[in-house]
Structure formats: C-alpha cells, structure tokens
Amino acid sequence: MRIPPFYRLPSWQRFFAGMVVGGIISWMIFLFMFGTMHEKQALKIEEQKNDISKLKNTLSYLQEEYKQLNQENENELVIQEVKIKIINTTKTKVELLSIHETEDKLSEDLRSLLTKDLETVYGNKELIKKIIENKTVKLNDKNFRLKVKEMYFYTTTQITLELKYEDD
Template sequence: MRIPPLYRRKGYQRFFAGIVIGFICGWFFFLLSFGSLQEFYMTEIDRRDEEIKDLNEKFKHFREDYEEKNKENEKKLRIQEIKVSFLNREQVGLKGLPLIELENAVKSQLNDVLTKDIESVGQNSNLLIRTLENKNFFIGKETYNVNVYQMHLYTTLRLYLKVERVN
C-alpha cells in the first residue's frame, strides 16, 4: 500500500502552505495580544502594589497614633461612680433602711476614690480592700463587717461584698 504523492499537486501545496502561514500569523497575533495584555496587567499589578504599600504605611501611622491616644486616654480615665452589691444580704437579714444605710456607709468610706485615675486606684486596690474589711459599720443597734468578694475597676468601681454581723 502506498501513500499517494499529493505533495506534487499545486492545490494541496497551496492549502498546506496557507495552513502553515495562517498558523504562523495566528501565533504572532496571539503573542502580540497576549504580550500587550500581560504588559497591561503587569503595570496594573505594579500600580496596585504601590497603592497597597501607601495604604499600609498610612494604616501603620494611624494605628500608632491610635495606640498612643488610647494610652493617653487610659491615663486620663477616672472613677466616676461606685456601686456596691451585697451577696449574702438575705442570710444576714439586711432589708430596707439598714441595707441602704450600710451601702451609703461603704460608699462614704470610698468617697476619696472618686475622681481618682484608675491606674492609681488599681495600684492601691489591696489597701482599699483592707480598709473596707477592717472597718466596722454601726447601723442602728447592729455592727456589721464586710468582706470584699470581688472588685471590678473601671470608670465605675463595682464592689461585691459579703456582710457579717458582729456580736
């Protein structure tokens, strides 16, 4: 079996030459368009990289400024209010007026802390706790002693106290 000698016919030669020339022209067109697209995308990527660098630098600057201002503001924070909660008032039998009087007595003991900055009160919190625990409060005919169960310190000083009746 033999392959027919088609390479000698001019029609087939032109057809195959057209395919080869078309392939070469298509390949050059592809390279040209692909190259121009790649160049466009590379310049776009470079531009966005520069924009990202600028934004990161601005963000870093703003973050540093923000942290600095927060530190300054934390130093300026002061205690504005004192809230006292008694955890075992039912067991001791504190109700009504004696409860309010004991709460006011504890608050009056802590009035020096109002308008002090939180940092200094936090450093002296042990002294504050010992002062409350060593103080006997006379309400009516009864004497009460308080133990600090928990203390939360921010712009509001929250004290959770356990009350003991002293005989």
C-alpha cells in the first residue's frame, strides 16, 4: 500500500500549509481567550475573598458590640412588677377573697422593690424572705404564717408563698 504523492502538488501543499497555519492561529486564539477568561475569574475570586474577609471582620465587630450592649442592658435591668401568689388554700380552708386581699397587701408592702436594680434586689433576697416570713396574717379569725416556696427575680419578680397555721 502506498501513500499517494499529494505532497508534490502545489494545491495540496497550500491546503496542508493552510491547515497547519490555521491550527497554530486557532491555538493562539484559544490560548488568548482562555487566558483572559481565567484572568477575569481569578480577579473575581480575589475580589470575593476580599469582600468575604471584610464582611467577616464587620460581623465579628458587630457581634462583639452586640454582646457588649446586651451585657450593659442586662446590668441595667430593674424590677418593674412584683407578683405574689399564695398556695395551699385548700388545706387551710381560707376564702379566696381573703387570700387575694392578702396578696394585694403583700404586693403593696413590697412596692419599694419597684425600679430597683435587679442585682441589688437579688442580693437582698434573704432579707425579703425574712420580711415575708416574719409576718403574721389573720384570716377567718385564725393566725397564719407565710412561708416562701419560690422566688424568681427578673423584671417581673414572682414570689410563691405557702400558708401555714401559726401553731405549726
């Protein structure tokens, strides 16, 4: 088998030379286009990295500032309301109206806690407990003592009390 002698004909020589030159030119165009596209993408990635680092720095700064503001606000919390709840009314068989009046009276006695700093009131919780437990309440011609079951301190202070006969 023999290869035909096309290399001797000038028209075929021009065709093959054109193919080679066209291949080289197309390869150069491809390299140029790929290089510019790659350069644009690398530039875009670099800009995005810079934006991400700036946003991370801003986010960390804002988070620190947010934590600091929360801490300051928490330090400035004050008592806005005092709620008293008396339980154990079924064992003592006391009227609900008398219980409600006693709760109102105790709320009035503890009115001095309003607008006080939360830390100060929490620091004096034993004093508040002693003040409440040393009171004797007269309901239905019987004397009762109050015992503190639970105390929750926040902007609304909740105190749960239990009625006990003074004899106990």
